[in-house]
Amino acid sequence: MLAACALSTREMQLDNNSANDFFPRTARSHVRSPAESSHRPSRAKIPSSTGYLLGAFVAAIALFLALWWMLISGGDEAPWIPAGLAASVVLLVVLSAREVVMRRAWTRYLLEQGGDRPSRAGSHKKSFSVKPHSTSVLSAGWRTIQKQSEEADSSSNPESHFDVFQLCQDYLSSTDDTLRSNNLPAEKRIAIRAGQDRIRAIQKYHLLTWARDSSRSLTYEAQQRARTSDKIEAANRALHCLESAQKFYPDETELHESSVAIREFIASVKVAHWVELAERSAFKGHYRRAIERYKDALFYLNRETVKEEVRIPGAERIAREIELLQSRMRARNDSSETSNTSKTNGKEKTPE
Numbered sequence: 001m002l003a004a005c006a007l008s009t010r011e012m013q014l015d016n017n018s019a020n021d022f023f024p025r026t027a028r029s030h031v032r033s034p035a036e037s038s039h040r041p042s043r044a045k046i047p048s049s050t051g052y053l054l055g056a057f058v059a060a061i062a063l064f065l066a067l068w069w070m071l072i073s074g075g076d077e078a079p080w081i082p083a084g085l086a087a088s089v090v091l092l093v094v095l096s097a098r099e100v101v102m103r104r105a106w107t108r109y110l111l112e113q114g115g116d117r118p119s120r121a122g123s124h125k126k127s128f129s130v131k132p133h134s135t136s137v138l139s140a141g142w143r144t145i146q147k148q149s150e151e152a153d154s155s156s157n158p159e160s161h162f163d164v165f166q167l168c169q170d171y172l173s174s175t176d177d178t179l180r181s182n183n184l185p186a187e188k189r190i191a192i193r194a195g196q197d198r199i200r201a202i203q204k205y206h207l208l209t210w211a212r213d214s215s216r217s218l219t220y221e222a223q224q225r226a227r228t229s230d231k232i233e234a235a236n237r238a239l240h241c242l243e244s245a246q247k248f249y250p251d252e253t254e255l256h257e258s259s260v261a262i263r264e265f266i267a268s269v270k271v272a273h274w275v276e277l278a279e280r281s282a283f284k285g286h287y288r289r290a291i292e293r294y295k296d297a298l299f300y301l302n303r304e305t306v307k308e309e310v311r312i313p314g315a316e317r318i319a320r321e322i323e324l325l326q327s328r329m330r331a332r333n334d335s336s337e338t339s340n341t342s343k344t345n346g347k348e349k350t351p352e
């Protein structure tokens with residue numbers, strides 16, 4: 001289930017559409033055609049995990065030295081202990097976020113370069129070295145894509161589909177360069193264009209599969225998280241995968257509907273969070289604070305992506321809770337004023 005999200009807080013529910021229907025696993029025919037191409041050099045700086053780690057260590061050392069100097073200037077007898085602890089905490093946080101940061105950096109690089117990024121270490125991907133008008137090399141390229149496509153279908157790792165998508169990008173770019181040649185025979189042009197159509201179908205299939213599987217995994221992760229901030233962070237990562245695919249296929253209904261479903265999940269998490277805080281405040285007798293938190297929930301309910309059939313009952317429920325709390329506040333204030341008046345009258349009637 002990609003984003004079948006329903007989160008309720010006692011009497012209030014925000015239901016989201018199931019996203020299994022958004023990405024149906026349709027059968028795909030592997031078409032055989034002669035095709036291959038050369039790896040295109042990237043024009044932008046390639047994201048580097050080594051550079052990220054180096055920057056993390058440099059930042060931690062700089063923080064350690066800065067705190068150490070400040071503590072020495074303040075007369076601390078053991079400045080390296082708090083400075084070392086602070087630097088260690090920063091380093092641990094940065095290292096734990098490395099996977100998220102590098103994933104987003106690669107996706108941003110993909111979008112800027114039109115989907116082109118170099119092969120990963122340890123993958124079986126082969127870079128294309130296409131000689132213009134070489135039918136045999138194009139055929140070898142097609143076989144490479146077909147092999148990688150079959151391996152991706154049998155793998156449970158969504159990134160394998162992303163790798164095939166990159167191979168297709170390289171192939172299409174190289175064949176475009178080949179088609180620009182003026183002395184290319186008409187028969188070869190027709191064959192190359194037919195191969196491009198087949199590769200585009202494979203490319204679309206694998207990008208949609210990557211977006212579906214990645215967003216499904218991240219949405220499930222978001223549902224399992226306990227903290228609200230962690231839920232929203234994981235859901236936003238899933239949304240980012242879908243939006244990356246939408247850059248290439250903006251008219252895909254499945255991508256749009258899945259994005260809407262995840263946004264509804266994020267909205268339900270935010271609203272439920274503030275409703276829960278409001279109920280806790282009301283239980284403790286902090287009616288004014290509870291009203292403010294109910295208003296925060298109402299704000300997100302009206303602002304975020306929520307279906308009308310969910311928004312209207314939810315808003316009415318929150319409005320009733322606010323009215324009930326306001327009436328309790330008035331009753332408590334009246335009771336307090338009556339009590340104070342009775343005490344005052346009792347003092348005035350007491351004989352001196």
